[in-house]
Amino acid sequence: MGHDRHPLSPRLDHCPETLPAQAYFDQDWFRREQLTLWARNWVWAGRLNDLAPGTMQRRQIGVASVILCRTPEGEVSAFHNVCRHRGAELCSVDQQSMGKLVTCKYHAFAYAATDGRLVATGQAQPTADFDKRAHGLTKVSIMVWNGFVVLNLLPDPGPLRPDTGLGALDNWPMDSLVTGHRAVNEVAGNWKILWENYNECLHCATIHPELSDLVPIYKQGVMAQNEEPGWTPEADLRPAMKPGAASWTLSGKPCGPEFPGLTQAERAAGYLFVTLYPTAFIVAHVDYVRAVVFEPLGPERTRVTVEWYFAQETLDQPGFDAAEVAAFAKLVLAQDAEVVELNQRGLRSPAYTRGRLMPEEYAIRDFDAWVLQEMEDYK
Ligand code: FES
Ligand SMILES: [Fe+2]
Numbered sequence: 100m101g102h103d104r105h106p107l108s109p110r111l112d113h114c115p116e117t118l119p120a121q122a123y124f125d126q127d128w129f130r131r132e133q134l135t136l137w138a139r140n141w142v143w144a145g146r147l148n149d150l151a152p153g154t155m156q157r158r159q160i161g162v163a164s165v166i167l168c169r170t171p172e173g174e175v176s177a178f179h180n181v182c183r184h185r186g187a188e189l190c191s192v193d194q195q196s197m198g199k200l201v202t203c204k205y206h207a208f209a210y211a212a213t214d215g216r217l218v219a220t221g222q223a224q225p226t227a228d229f230d231k232r233a234h235g236l237t238k239v240s241i242m243v244w245n246g247f248v249v250l251n252l253l254p255d256p257g258p259l260r261p262d263t264g265l266g267a268l269d270n271w272p273m274d275s276l277v278t279g280h281r282a283v284n285e286v287a288g289n290w291k292i293l294w295e296n297y298n299e300c301l302h303c304a305t306i307h308p309e310l311s312d313l314v315p316i317y318k319q320g321v322m323a324q325n326e327e328p329g330w331t332p333e334a335d336l337r338p339a340m341k342p343g344a345a346s347w348t349l350s351g352k353p354c355g356p357e358f359p360g361l362t363q364a365e366r367a368a369g370y371l372f373v374t375l376y377p378t379a380f381i382v383a384h385v386d387y388v389r390a391v392v393f394e395p396l397g398p399e400r401t402r403v404t405v406e407w408y409f410a411q412e413t414l415d416q417p418g419f420d421a422a423e424v425a426a427f428a429k430l431v432l433a434q435d436a437e438v439v440e441l442n443q444r445g446l447r448s449p450a451y452t453r454g455r456l457m458p459e460e461y462a463i464r465d466f467d468a469w470v471l472q473e474m475e476d477y478k
Pocket of ligand 2: 296302303306307435
């Protein structure tokens with residue numbers, strides 16, 4: 100029998116090795132990740148209701164530039180950002196308006212925005228050996244889940260697999276929530292460090308005093324009660340949030356009416372994390388929801404986009420300030436960004452090759468194993 104670890108606790112019974120240091124700065128490692136896990140997993144592409152009908156947006160997924168289209172009728176589609184004639188880029192800006200067609204600027208080949216089929220070849224008059232049907236845009240898989248658009252470079256991808264399962268947010272009115280605030284920052288760190296930092300709370304007490312005050316268990320270096328030494332399944336569940344607090348805001352008070360469909364347990368928990376490797380995590384509260392998105396820009400640089408979503412009636416409250424609600428998570432994320440950069444700088448030391456994970460870092464062990472598995476499967 101273990102002394103302090105129940106078999107059902109996620110705490111590790113040993114201290115495994117971390118990934119090697121070069122996983123966080125080596126250009127070849129980075130490129131391999133781009134060609135494997137970023138090329139085969141669903142990648143966050145924003146909110147459907149932030150993509151106006153009649154617009155096209157450019158996205159980067161791993162090594163691929165992609166266009167995300169919403170036709171004037173509201174249909175969504177996505178394609179590789181390259182013309183099938185001689186390979187010109189189709190969209191050169193982050194966003195532009197469009198009609199029913201995606202037209203290449205170079206020689207005016209035009210493609211239907213709904214399915215990418217080639218409908219016109221400008222002034223060129225192809226001979227009979229050119230089959231228009233074989234020269235449509237190359238499709239990127241697209242789906243909408245909880246109002247989020249996600250893309251996958253595989254033509255026939257597997258299902259979207261959030262850690263909680265697909266239904267975890269069913270009691271939140273996800274489709275109708277509106278983006279009330281957005282923050283975009285670049286962090287001088289490898290994207291995996293951001294996920295590893297997300298996956299442990301050993302740093303919470305020192306790095307996140309405000310968050311640890313709001314969620315008392317974080318002060319103990321763990322994310323949940325079942326990680327505490329000595330935990331047994333019979334232990335009474337303690338409330339996660341401090342007495343009187345209901346949401347992750349500076350005051351702990353909800354910023355508007357609570358979502359009516361939540362269960363008592365969801366209300367009592369105060370937060371629900373939904374993790375979507377490698378791209379984003381969503382945190383659902385009783386009064387608002389936010390998404391945090393990681394987008395690698397290079398081996399040592401990551402763009403972090405954070406969006407806050409609210410019910411329209413919350414946004415419509417007199418004097419409501421979404422930036423004030425966002426301030427709490429922004430504070431926490433800024434604290435995280437600082438330690439991620441600290442971690443990145445240290446990994447370059449010739450004195451460091453790899454480290455060891457602690458029993459509380461089981462979720463990092465799982466994440467690192469997932470990364471290696473995804474890279475290994477690449478043929
Ligand atoms: S490269 Fe696009 S039309 Fe020629
Ligand atoms: Fe943190």
